[in-house]
Amino acid sequence: MKYKKLLELYIPLVDFIADIIGSNCEVLLHDIVDVENSVIAIRNGYISGRSLGCPLTDLGFKLLENKTYLRHSAFVNYRSRNDRGENLISSTYYIKDGAGSLIGMLCVNILNTVDQQGHKFLSEEPLKAFFSNAVQLNGNEEITESLSTSLDHVVDNGIQKLIAKYNIAVDRMSPEEKSVIVQELRENGIFKIKGAITKAAAILKTSESTIYRYLAMK
Structure with a gap:
């Protein structure tokens, strides 16, 4: 399928972002056409316990339903939590085809514990430019995403x-x-x-x- 070839162009970014931010940063590429086997690339999956073939998250389904991607290019600096109860700072970039249809999501989840450099990185100008026209939440927002490993x-x-x-x-x-x-x-x-x-x-x-x-x- 043509959309898969377009998504594959983003796979190098998974390693690129993870290498810059470090081991406290999980980076995933989601195929939102196949929501049951959504994760097609991942680095530092130990953070959420996820691996290739894991499904879209609860927030992912909500974003698909409310079509936020039609108005914004990304959803950045929101809070999430893994199955171990650890808090993370997360951001999602919407990947669209030439017709403007959503085909994937590039997600960055940074452990909000010992190393805060990742969160600082997300606030700096170079990545702000990459996440242009993004919805941004402050650090006091409630947990908006559970990083789960199965559809159940x-x-x-x-x-x-x-x-x-x-x-x-x-x-x-x-x-x-x-x-x-x-x-x-x-x-x-x-x-x-x-x-x-x-x-x-x-x-x-x-x-x-x-x-x-x-x-x-x-």
């Missing part, structure tokens, strides 16, 4: 984060509260993942037909 984790994390906002047990939630969660999951793109409706029904302790009914609501 992506779905589970996406649902659990929304449930946590209510601070009550699922079996005590009203149908209205569950409906709001399902609507937010749709807005976050979670239902693009095969099996997400079954998973959501199990976690929310309801039926799949009820999930479909919630999705039919406007």
Whole structure:
């Protein structure tokens, strides 16, 4: 496919950025056409535990759903967290084809612990120019991405984060509260993942037909 050849041109950048920032920096190239096997290049994958063939993240699905890439070239300096609970500073560059369609994402995740040089690097003028027309968040923003290694984790994390906002047990939630969660999951793109409706029904302790009914609501 032509888009794959275009994406392959960005593979050298994965090594280039990782070599500049160092071992506390994970760099990935995502193919967003094949979301289930999205990672096609990676350096320092030990940071998130991911490897070639891992899926798109929860944030990745949300960006696809809300089409932020139509208005901006990148999403920079937001907070993320790996499965070990370590905090990171992350940035995503949108890769588009000649027609302006999104085909991939170049992602940089820097451990926000001992070495802060990576975050400083992202704030310097050369990379700001590369990330022109970017949406930038400050360091006080809430965690916006979970760096998961499987689609099951992506779905589970996406649902659990929304449930946590209510601070009550699922079996005590009203149908209205569950409906709001399902609507937010749709807005976050979670239902693009095969099996997400079954998973959501199990976690929310309801039926799949009820999930479909919630999705039919406007």
